Amino acid sequence: MNRRITLILFLIFAALVFLAWSLRGETGRQVGPGAPTATPGPMWGVDGKAVTKVEVAGGSNHYILSLVAGKWQVDNQPANDQVAGIVERVSSPTVLRALPNDRDPKTYGFASPTLTVTFSVSDTAHTLLVGDTLPTSKTDRYVMIQGGTSIFSVGGADLTTLTDWLTAPPLAPTATPPPTAEGGTPGTAEAGTMAPGTPEAGTPEAGTPEAGTPEAGTVAPPEPGTAAPATSGAVTALPPPAATLDSAAPTATE
Numbered sequence: 594m595n596r597r598i599t600l601i602l603f604l605i606f607a608a609l610v611f612l613a614w615s616l617r618g619e620t621g622r623q624v625g626p627g628a629p630t631a632t633p634g635p636m637w638g639v640d641g642k643a644v645t646k647v648e649v650a651g652g653s654n655h656y657i658l659s660l661v662a663g664k665w666q667v668d669n670q671p672a673n674d675q676v677a678g679i680v681e682r683v684s685s686p687t688v689l690r691a692l693p694n695d696r697d698p699k700t701y702g703f704a705s706p707t708l709t710v711t712f713s714v715s716d717t718a719h720t721l722l723v724g725d726t727l728p729t730s731k732t733d734r735y736v737m738i739q740g741g742t743s744i745f746s747v748g749g750a751d752l753t754t755l756t757d758w759l760t761a762p763p764l765a766p767t768a769t770p771p772p773t774a775e776g777g778t779p780g781t782a783e784a785g786t787m788a789p790g791t792p793e794a795g796t797p798e799a800g801t802p803e804a805g806t807p808e809a810g811t812v813a814p815p816e817p818g819t820a821a822p823a824t825s826g827a828v829t830a831l832p833p834p835a836a837t838l839d840s841a842a843p844t845a846t847e
Contacts (some may be wrong), residue, residue, distance in 0.1 A: 599649040636688050637738055638743050639712055640717050641681035654759040661686040667758075671765035679751050684712045684719075689733060694742050700727055702742055708756060723752055743786075761764035 647658040658676055659666050665676040698704070702724030711720045720739035727733045727746055734749035 616754050636686060636747070643714045644680055644684050644712045645715075647680055648711040648713075649708060649755050649758065649761050651708045651756060656762055667762045667764060668760075671770060673763045673765050675754075676763050679754055680697040681682065683710070683751040683755060686736070686751070689746040689748065692735075692744040693747070696744055698724070698737060698744060702752070702755060703735075703737055703744075707734075708752065710752075710755065711736075816847070 645660045649656055649658070654667050658672065658680060659669075665672040665680070667676070692701075703722055706722040706724055708723035709720060710719050710723065713719075722737045722739055724735040724737065724744075726749065727735065730749070732749040732753055733746060734752050736745050736747050736752075737743070
């Protein structure tokens with residue numbers, strides 16, 4: 594009996610040694626719930642640097658980003674410097690996970706996509722459908738390639754920016770207009786220049802008596818040999834004129 598037990602234990606030990614030897618080159622892997630998924634590959638083969646036009650539609654709004662003479666425009670108007678980087682990143686998004694192909698797209702917001710983004714490369718269009726946000730994130734989104742069956746979860750910060758541009762287009766800032774005059778303020782008269790309606794030096798203002806003209810209520814003195822004009826109030830008697838001797842009158846004789 595003891596020999597039989599000893600033989601069984603020996604066989605078990607031998608089997609464990611053989612198993613350990615056969616697995617000597619294997620690397621450890623975590624399995625079960627919570628195990629990391631394999632790093633997903635690129636979602637598609639679109640080169641972000643080769644994109645020349647992006648059409649974005651969401652709800653009732655839409656806009657077009659186009660590359661003209663090496664500069665980006667939004668709806669045929671100059672765009673700001675942020676557009677180039679956004680287009681390159683959003684056309685080649687960072688894939689977080691590829692969901693199994695048996696998932697229903699309607700469950701992830703693709704019955705009515707939030708955004709439809711079409712990238713043009715050498716006259717070939719590639720359309721990306723943007724669905725709901727992930728339950729564990731406020732920005733990361735579910736996306737699908739139009740006509741495909743796979744659902745991907747991607748970083749969604751740049752997709753949020755595309756959504757914001759539906760109501761606030763990324764226009765280039767306008768230049769500040771130059772001042773109207775150096776060191777001056779419009780509407781201010783220059784030094785030495787009379788303002789309109791200002792009398793020149795030596796010219797009496799309107800309603801001001803000229804030099805030599807008596808002011809109102811002042812009586813000018815009469816000229817010699819001229820009777821003074823009558824004035825209201827007390828009358829001042831003038832002295833009688835001095836008697837003059839007529840050279841032709843006869844003189845009294847003694």
